[in-house]
């Protein structure tokens with residue numbers, strides 16, 4: 547009997563809990579024991595799930611009850627020419643997905659952008675948010691809390707920043723609803739996506755608010771942050787990086803490479819991304835920015851649930867005299883090059899392809915560059931899909947490549 551068999555048996559007998567196995571064996575053996583247990587209790591064969599290429603211990607901060615790895619195909623698009631505030635040069639962008647035709651499409655857009663001389667990109671706003679909710683007796687106490695927060699900004703900064711060497715508290719906005727007070731803390735988290743950092747820092751600041759005011763903390767996240775849910779506040783105010791990429795493409799390139807005209811792409815964008823999205827009550831006035839964002843997130847170790855916020859993007863297109871102008875503005879792109887999943891082996895290698903592993907010099911510049919390159923990738927995807935729709939190639943492309 548192997549160690550893994552014995553551990554699985556002890557779980558079966560009720561002597562050990564499934565999440566305690568790392569206390570009794572190395573991480574790979576613990577994962578193997580869980581697979582054996584699952585295989586014996588279901589009809590599943592987990593041979594492929596168990597065939598992963600990194601030391602399970604490396605994943606300890608990222609997962610509990612590990613059984614193996616979900617392996618998603620990774621491809622690459624580009625090189626695409628980016629002229630950004632932090633990103634500058636020709637970039638290959640790694641993308642992980644299971645949607646056939648997606649990389650072909652983004653790759654086509656990248657190739658068109660590069661033929662046109664490249665895309666410009668800029669991060670226009672940066673701030674990770676956490677918004678605790680406090681209970682008060684009523685509006686009189688609520689006003690007292692709001693006034694205290696306004697008058698004691700320096701003390702809140704001191705409390706919050708005591709927990710981090712990198713994070714900076716930039717702003718606190720107050721919101722009152724009856725006997726609930728929300729404080730929306732905004733941080734510059736430099737190269738970290740920053741959700742742990744902002745949460746830990748806000749915990750300290752919230753304790754100070756409780757000590758000094760009648761407010762009583764109900765929840766450290768009061769949903770006005772807003773993390774991992776569709777919310778207008780992120781689309782309007784931004785969360786993480788607000789980033790825009792744009793490009794001007796000569797008419798000839800549109801006709802030769804995208805098989806349509808600037809006018810047809812503009813009309814598809816207006817009727818679909820603007821009018822259609824408005825009628826649908828959508829927060830995303832784009833075609834499929836989430837496609838490129840999700841695939842880049844999976845490849846580079848971002849938090850996949852935050853693709854929800856990433857989809858808050860507006861695509862604009864204008865047919866000009868002899869060219870097409872196109873832009874994508876992503877209001878809330880939550881990315882980092884340190885922390886979270888970015889430390890895992892395949893994700894680190896993907897960041898190496900971009901030259902963006904770890905902290906930047908100055909701090910924050912690597913995460914800014916990643917945001918700019920992803921925005922250019924999203925712009926490429928928008929151009930290619932809008933062109934495919936305008937030239938009626940969408941279904942044939944997916945018949946050929948996606949199934």
Ligand SMILES: CC(C)(COP(=O)([O-])OP(=O)([O-])OC[C@H]1O[C@@H](n2cnc3c(N)ncnc32)[C@H](O)[C@@H]1OP(=O)([O-])[O-])[C@@H](O)C(=O)NCCC(=O)NCCSC(=O)C[C@@](C)(O)CC(=O)[O-]
Pocket residue numbers: 645647648649650651652653654655657803804805833834837927930931934939940943947
């Ligand atoms: C499929 C294409 C690109 C063909 O487009 P094409 O112009 O016929 O292709 P081509 O063979 O002439 O090649 C042009 C370029 O495309 C790229 N390309 C072409 N093929 C490949 C390939 N196999 N692998 C990698 N790259 C490829 C490549 O860059 C190539 O240039 P080259 O490098 O040869 O000089 C085009 O028809 C297309 O982009 N269609 C749109 C497909 C698409 O965007 N799908 C996205 C998913 S749709 C979805 O999920 C969201 C949706 C639709 O529901 C959202 C909504 O509601 O709108």
Ligand SMILES: NC(=O)C1=CN([C@@H]2O[C@H](COP(=O)(O)OP(=O)(O)OC[C@H]3O[C@@H](n4cnc5c(N)ncnc54)[C@H](OP(=O)(O)O)[C@@H]3O)[C@@H](O)[C@H]2O)C=CC1
Pocket residue numbers: 709710711712713735736737738739740741742743744745773849882884885886887904905906909910
């Ligand atoms: N806690 C929560 O509520 C939530 C957590 N998450 C998870 O949070 C994780 C991401 O949190 P995040 O805060 O980004 O990551 P980490 O918790 O890993 O924090 C980032 C770490 O990197 C250090 N660091 C080193 N160099 C830099 C640099 N150049 N810029 C910034 N930080 C640097 C920071 O040090 P120092 O602290 O000294 O500055 C800090 O220790 C993900 O796994 C995500 O899934 C997601 C949503 C909610």
